[in-house]
Each structure stands twice: as C-alpha cells, then as structure tokens.
Amino acid sequence: MISPTPSDTELAELLDAVYHRYHYDFRGYAEASLRRRLASALTHLRCASVGELRARVLAQPRCFSELLQFLTVQVSDLFRDPSYFRSIREKVVPYLRTFPSIKVWVAGCATGEEAYSLAIVFAEEGLLDRTLIYATDIHPESLRVAEAGVYALDRFARFSDSYRLAGGHGSLANFYTAQYSSAILDRKLKQSILFSDHSLATDVAFAEVELVSCRNVLIYFDRPLQDRAIGVLRDSVRRKGFLGLGAKETLRFSPHAEAFTEAVPEDRIYQRR
Structure with a gap:
C-alpha cells in the first residue's frame, strides 16, 4: 500500500539524496507537478513510501534510472x-x-523530435549544410533514442499532418525510410545534430547560437529555477538572435525580459536586443 502524500521533509530528503548521489538537481522543479510524477513512480516501483524509495535509489542505480523516467518529462512529437x-x-x-x-x-x-523538426525546416530552406544543431537533455536513455533517430512508424501519419500545417514544402516521407514498423530518419538530418547532456538547473551556457528553442521545459520549474534557466538561455543567444519558448511560457515576468523583444508574440518567439 502506497503511503499518503509525502511531507515536505520527505520530498526534500529524496531530492537531496538524488542530487548528492547522482548530481541531478530537481530541487527547483515545480512542486505540484513533481508530486504527481512521484506518485506515479511510487506505484511503478512498488514502494510503500518516499522513504523506501529514497533508500532504494541510494542503493540501486538501476532504480534511480527508472525514477528518472518519471522525474523528467519526455513528451515530444515531430x-x-x-x-x-x-x-x-x-x-x-x-x-x-x-x-x-x-x-x-x-x-x-x-x-529528439523537435531537433529533427528544425533540421527538416532548415533542409527545406537550403540552410542545413551550414547549420549545427546542439540538442541537449538530462535523460541518458532519451538521448540514446534521439541519436538513433528511429521512431514508431504508426506515429508518422500524425507527424505528416503537423508537417503540412508547419508549412512543409513536400512530403515528410522524403526524410525517412520505413522499415517494418519503424521509421528511420535520414542520415543527413542526424549528421547536422549533436546530442549531449546538459542541465538547465546546474550547467551554464556552452555556446553562442543564433537560435535557442526551449519549449515546454520552463513550466516544470519553480520561479527561481525559471529565472536561472532563462539567464542561461539568454547568455547563449547572440545579439539579434532568437529564443523560442512553449505556448504556455513567457518572458513577461522574468528579470531577463528586457534583454529581448517580442518577435512573434503568438508563438512565443523572442529576439535578443
């Protein structure tokens, strides 16, 4: 039987343990969302309490890998x-x-779906040969899936509809090969993308870029971590470069807002002053 909602102390002790043992910092994530995902993790891992989960995470790296799937949000589409x-x-x-x-x-x-989507746009616009896309995440297994560029074929009917709505010039089928129940994305797309580990909670800017796309990430952070993350993104965008956020995210209340102007307000795309 799963214990009732964990106390603030139990939650803090778990997150501290994760940080000190594995160097993943979830202490600034939005609490309500974190608690919902933690409840799912307790059920999946068959832990009766957060205390039991903490003990298993400290003793079993494999248990932490499973927990990481719940603490990070890995929802994406082309x-x-x-x-x-x-x-x-x-x-x-x-x-x-x-x-x-x-x-x-x-x-x-x-x-990896968003990185590949941008690569397709740049390919169709004749810019891919001079473009390098850095794609980062904190989840090792997700990065492995992204680097492979192989997705379930039955998702591509929906992806094709979205591609057309996004202004695609031809057919999405031009960018993948169907093999049994899988779709393998084109090698030229993969060659333009460098996948790497990076945490907006603990790491700093690592490159100056013309475009940063960070969508549906900030909504899972509390306000101090949002401000930190936006500062990292700001430091990465060159002057007159662009920053794209998710539909429910905004710079409006950020201390970094003055560094940007609204380039496409309806799609949360900002330009560095």
Whole structure:
C-alpha cells in the first residue's frame, strides 16, 4: 500500500539524496507537478513510501534510472505545435540566411523530435549544410533514442499532418525510410545534430547560437529555477538572435525580459536586443 502524500521533509530528503548521489538537481522543479510524477513512480516501483524509495535509489542505480523516467518529462512529437515551426520558417529563417554559418540549441530535447523538426525546416530552406544543431537533455536513455533517430512508424501519419500545417514544402516521407514498423530518419538530418547532456538547473551556457528553442521545459520549474534557466538561455543567444519558448511560457515576468523583444508574440518567439 502506497503511503499518503509525502511531507515536505520527505520530498526534500529524496531530492537531496538524488542530487548528492547522482548530481541531478530537481530541487527547483515545480512542486505540484513533481508530486504527481512521484506518485506515479511510487506505484511503478512498488514502494510503500518516499522513504523506501529514497533508500532504494541510494542503493540501486538501476532504480534511480527508472525514477528518472518519471522525474523528467519526455513528451515530444515531430512538428509539435505546427504554427511555431511555420513561424520559424517564415519569420526567423529569413534573418538566419544572412549568416555564413548557423548554430541552434534545442534545450530539453527529450527523444529528439523537435531537433529533427528544425533540421527538416532548415533542409527545406537550403540552410542545413551550414547549420549545427546542439540538442541537449538530462535523460541518458532519451538521448540514446534521439541519436538513433528511429521512431514508431504508426506515429508518422500524425507527424505528416503537423508537417503540412508547419508549412512543409513536400512530403515528410522524403526524410525517412520505413522499415517494418519503424521509421528511420535520414542520415543527413542526424549528421547536422549533436546530442549531449546538459542541465538547465546546474550547467551554464556552452555556446553562442543564433537560435535557442526551449519549449515546454520552463513550466516544470519553480520561479527561481525559471529565472536561472532563462539567464542561461539568454547568455547563449547572440545579439539579434532568437529564443523560442512553449505556448504556455513567457518572458513577461522574468528579470531577463528586457534583454529581448517580442518577435512573434503568438508563438512565443523572442529576439535578443
């Protein structure tokens, strides 16, 4: 039987244990969301209490790997929120054409679909050969899936609809090969993307880029961690570069807001002053 909702102390002790043992910092994540995901983890791992879970996590690295699947949000699709990618294509790409080389950072890339979506846009716009996309996440297994670039084929009917709504020039089928029940993305897309571990909670900016896309990540952070993360993103965007956030995210109340102007307000795309 699963114990009632964990106390603040139990939750803090678990997160501290995770941080000190494995160097993953969830202490600034939004508490309500964290508690919901933790409840699912307790059921999945058959732990009767957060105390039991903490003990198992400290003693069993494999248990921590399973817990990590619940503490991180790994939901992604190709061309998720198509209007965002249409705006990148129509409003951001014309500016990026003026640069001899282009660097893009997808922060919180999950299993890679957003990074590949941007690579497809850049390929169709004739920019992929001079573009390098950094795609980062804190979840090792998600990064392995992303680097492989192999997804379930039955997802691609939905992906194709989103691709068309995002202003795709042809057919999404031009960018993958079907093999049995899988779709293998084109090697040229993979060659343009560098997948790497990075945490917005603990790491700093690692490159100056023309575009940062960090969508549906900040909503899982509390306000201090949001401010820290936006500071890291700001430091990564070159002057006149762009920052894209999720549909429910905004810079409006951030201390870093003055560093940006609203380039495409309806799609949460900002430009560095």
